[in-house]
Amino acid sequence: MNLGINIYRHTLTQLKVQDENLIMSEILCFLVEKKPAGRDVVFLLDGSESTRTGFPAMKDFVQRVVETLSVDDNKDRVSVVQYSRDPAVQFYLNTYTTKGEVLDTVRGLRHKGGRPLNTGAALQYLRDNVFTASAGSRRLDGVPQVLILLSGGRSFDSVDAPASALKHLGVLTFAIGTRSSEMRELQKIAHDPNHAMAVSEFTDLPTVQQQLQSSLETAVIDVSPESPTVLGMLTSESAFQL
Numbered sequence: 534m535n536l537g538i539n540i541y542r543h544t545l546t547q548l549k550v551q552d553e554n555l556i557m558s559e560i561l562c563f564l565v566e567k568k569p570a571g572r573d574v575v576f577l578l579d580g581s582e583s584t585r586t587g588f589p590a591m592k593d594f595v596q597r598v599v600e601t602l603s604v605d606d607n608k609d610r611v612s613v614v615q616y617s618r619d620p621a622v623q624f625y626l627n628t629y630t631t632k633g634e635v636l637d638t639v640r641g642l643r644h645k646g647g648r649p650l651n652t653g654a655a656l657q658y659l660r661d662n663v664f665t666a667s668a669g670s671r672r673l674d675g676v677p678q679v680l681i682l683l684s685g686g687r688s689f690d691s692v693d694a695p696a697s698a699l700k701h702l703g704v705l706t707f708a709i710g711t712r713s714s715e716m717r718e719l720q721k722i723a724h725d726p727n728h729a730m731a732v733s734e735f736t737d738l739p740t741v742q743q744q745l746q747s748s749l750e751t752a753v754i755d756v757s758p759e760s761p762t763v764l765g766m767l768t769s770e771s772a773f774q775l
Contacts, residue, residue, distance in 0.1 A: 571608030572753060573626050573670050574598075575663055577655060577682045580645030581617035583713065584685040587735030588644040591683050594738040595639050598681070601746060604632040610669055611635050616655035617647035622662070627669025652688035656695035656722065664704060672703065677753045680706040681745070682722060685735070686713045696722045705753065707745055711735060 576595050578584075584591065595613065602609040607630060613623040623642060629635050664670045664678055672678050680699065699706060707728045708719040719729035728748055730741045 570676075571603060571610070572677045572679050573610045573612075573664075573672070574602065574679045574681065575612045575614065575626070575659060577620075577659065577680060578613065578615045579617070579650060579652075579683055579685045580615035580621070580647070581650045581686065582646055582648050583650070584735070585644050585646065587685060587711070588642075590735035590738055592639055592642055594683070594735070594742065596636055597739070597742060598745070599632060599635055599639065602632070604630070604635055610671070612663055612669070613639060613642070614655065614659060614663060615642070615645045616651070616658075617645055618649060618651055619647075620655040620658040621645055625663065625668040649689035650684075650686050651690045652682075652684060652718075652722070653690040653692040653695045656692060656699060660695065660698050660702060660704075664699075664702060678702070678704045679749065679753070680704050682706065682708045682719075683735070683738075684708065684710045684714050684719070686711075687715045687718060692718060692722050700724060705749075707748065709738070709741060709745070 576598075578588075578591055578595070580588070599611055602611065604611060610626040611624075611629070612626045615621050615623055624635075624638055629638065659680065662668060664672060666673060670676075670678065696706070704724070705728075706722055706724045707730070708722040709730045709732065710716070710719045712731070712733050714731065716729060716731055719731070720726040723729040730744065732738055732741060
């Protein structure tokens with residue numbers, strides 16, 4: 534009698550292990566199939582009067598970063614917004630589908646001009662109008678959202694609430710400023726204080742490009758969508774109670 538019970542229990546244990554392996558296999562296949570490819574990258578450029586002479590260097594920097602992205606196969610999408618007193622969208626995430634189109638448009642950008650520099654208002658605008666599905670954002674599909682800010686001075690308005698709103702949205706922000714910028718402000722804007730960088734002039738942007746590239750690749754992994762909570766089933770004995 535005891536032998537029969539032991540065989541029965543052993544059989545149930547084997548079935549439980551098999552079920553766990555089956556579910557794990559199915560979940561891993563799901564994660565591989567659903568893993569988001571690429572990034573949505575938005576450049577926010579300071580187009581105020583103080584950056585007029587540095588604007589060509591800003592455009593060159595954007596072009597160099599775009600060259601490293603995979604736009605042609607739609608893994609990566611790019612948007613550029615220029616701002617001073619008010620933001621002005623140069624193109625949205627879903628405007629262009631090829632790297633050539635993006636690069637051609639960036640080369641042809643004209644300096645916006647104007648004052649004062651309202652970085653806070655620009656950040657809020659991005660949250661409400663650019664990092665949205667209608668503008669081409671794939672945030673709801675789990676695609677990492679990246680913002681690269683180039684600023685040449687201190688903001689006239691507060692950046693606290695808008696920066697916090699972008700972080701809450703899951704946007705990975707890198708803030709790069711010149712010596713006229715305030716590092717403390719850049720650190721508030723950045724997703725992580727270490728993602729705030731400074732250069733003397735915009736012509737020195739190439740010196741931080743590799744740092745940006747390395748941080749971007751590492752950080753995107755850190756903020757990628759978490760695995761489905763169904764994984765918790767595997768640690769719950771109650772899921773296989775017989």
